[in-house]
Every structure is written in C-alpha cells, then in structure tokens.
Amino acid sequence: DAGVTQSPTHLIKTRGQQVTLRCSPKSGHDTVSWYQQALGQGPQFIFQYYEEEERQRGNFPDRFSGHQFPNYSSELNVNALLLGDSALYLCASSPLIGSKGETQYFGPGTRLLVL
Amino acid sequence: QQQVKQSPQSLIVQKGGIPIINCAYENTAFDYFPWYQQFPGKGPALLIAIRPDVSEKKEGRFTISFNKSAKQFSLHIMDSQPGDSATYFCAASIRTGNQFYFGTGTSLTVIP
Numbered sequence: 001d002a003g004v005t006q007s008p009t010h011l012i013k014t015r016g017q018q019v020t021l022r023c024s025p026k027s028g029h030d031t032v033s034w035y036q037q038a039l040g041q042g043p044q045f046i047f048q049y050y051e052e053e054e055r056q057r058g059n060f061p062d063r064f065s066g067h068q069f070p071n072y073s074s075e076l077n078v079n080a081l082l083l084g085d086s087a088l089y090l091c092a093s094s095p096l097i098g099s100k101g102e103t104q105y106f107g108p109g110t111r112l113l114v115l
Numbered sequence: 116q117q118q119v120k121q122s123p124q125s126l127i128v129q130k131g132g133i134p135i136i137n138c139a140y141e142n143t144a145f146d147y148f149p150w151y152q153q154f155p156g157k158g159p160a161l162l163i164a165i166r167p168d169v170s171e172k173k174e175g176r177f178t179i180s181f182n183k184s185a186k187q188f189s190l191h192i193m194d195s196q197p198g199d200s201a202t203y204f205c206a207a208s209i210r211t212g213n214q215f216y217f218g219t220g221t222s223l224t225v226i227p
Contacts, residue, residue, distance in 0.1 A: 004158075033214065042121075042204050042217030043159065056214055090158050092215075103149055104215060106158035 002027060004093050004107035012113045013081050021076040021110045025093030031055075032074040033104060034066060035090040043090055049074050078112075086114045118142060119207050121218025128195055129226050136190045136221045138205035143186070145207040149215070150179065150190050153202045162190075162203075195225045 005024045013019050025032050031050045035043035045058035049068035068074045072093075078085055088111050092104040120139045128134045138148075146167055151159035165172045165179040165188065172179045176193040192199055202222050206215040 035215075040220070042206075042219050043215070045214040045216070048214060058214065103147075103161055103164055105161065106151070108156075108158045111156075 004091055004105055006089075006091050006107040006110050008110060009108070010111045010113075012115065014115050015081055015083060017081050017114075018077065018079045019081060019112060021078075021089050021091075021112070022073065023076070023091030023093075023107060024073045025091075026105050029093035029095050029105070030072050031094045032068060032072065033092045033094070034074070034076045035092065035106075036060070037088040037090055037109070039087070046076070081114045083114050086112060088112075117219070118216035119205060119218045121205050121221060123221060124219070125222040125224075127224045127226065130196060132195050132225070134192050134195055134199075134223055134225075136203055136205070136223075137187065138189065138207075138218050139185075139187045140207050140216075141186065142207070142209075144209045145216075146210065147208045148179070148181065148188050149206050149208075150177070151204045151206065151217075153204065153220075159204060192223075195223075197225045197227050199223060200225050 007022045033048040034046040037043040046060050048056040052068045063079045065077045088109040090109045091107045094104045126134050149164035150162045152162050153159045163174045163177045165181050167183045178191040181188045202220045204220050205218040208215045
C-alpha cells in the first residue's frame, strides 16, 4: 500500500517565478492538506482540499493556491515566488473528515529553494 | 500566535535514558493530540496520538501523558536508543481531519 507521494523531491526557482507541487494521497484517503515547513520550524497549515474544494485555509496569501482532482490527488501552486517561500512543502492525507481513529499521514515533502 | 508551545528546543540523553518533551495549549476545543517524529530530509511520521478522555497512552517505548486541566501533554521515550535521534513535534487539532497546529519541535540526540 503506497503512502503519500509527492513530486518533485527538490526544486530550485528564482524570485517572481511560479511553481507547482504535486501530491498523491494514501490509498483510501480523500482529503489532502498542505503545510509549509521552514528550516528549524514546525509545519504551518496552508490549506485543505476535500471533494475538489478548498475547505480550510491558514494564514497564507492568495499567491498560494491549490487544486484537487477527481482521483483525490492535489496540486499546490505558488505565484510570484519570494525568497521567504523557501521551505519544505508537505502534503498530508486523511480519510473522510471527522473519522474517528484516523489521522493525517505526511508525504516526504518537496524542498523548494527560491534564489 | 503559537497555538501549541513545545519545550525544550533540544535535548541530549544517554542511551537508555528517558527523554521527556512537553507541550502546552490554550484552545480547549482541541480534541486530538498527535506526536510526530521527523528525520532530516523526511516528512513527519506519526508516533502516537491521544484524545483528552484518557490521561495516558502507551505504544511500545512511547508514552503520552495528558493533563486536561493544565492543558498540557508530554511524550516520554523509554529506553531511548541512538536511532531515536530525530526532531519530535507535538500537534493539536479540532477533530482528526482538520488542520494540525504544530509545536516548534524538539531536537533529540541519544548518545550511545
């Protein structure tokens, strides 16, 4: 059973560019959340997708947007990249919202470096 | 504002020791408290989680102690091993499927 997968593993961009990160959830999971983890910090919630719609959003600007596809996979898009966007971007999946006894499972992340 | 406060920032113990990592929260609506282990360059991996209706939960060498009145919870690692050297994060959420609020992490080093 494959866990959460993310691509690419590493990415280097320059300021002002746009980037798209991809995530495939764990089998049986339909909810995808994205987190940003700066070096030496805990993950910060960006947003969550369920049934192809953004369900929750953290304190991130509109430059951060996302999408969920019918097969539950998801994309994170960041426009007008800033140096401060350099971080590890984590995708987490979970089964139907509110299910008891389940939690969010994280992928290995995409390391983004903005120069 | 940090929703979950974690301490210490770093911890060094001898092999066989029992490191303890503490977390505190303010939002009484939180009802799910997981602990994650993260190795360099990897995503966080779930270790153990607890709900506020119990005061302690053990899974293998990992134990969570939960104090609902004090709004605090802690992770104990029994018989720690060098392979336990990693960064540990506590988190909290309102229901398991909702966003997690993470602590700032504790870097644990277990010396052989």
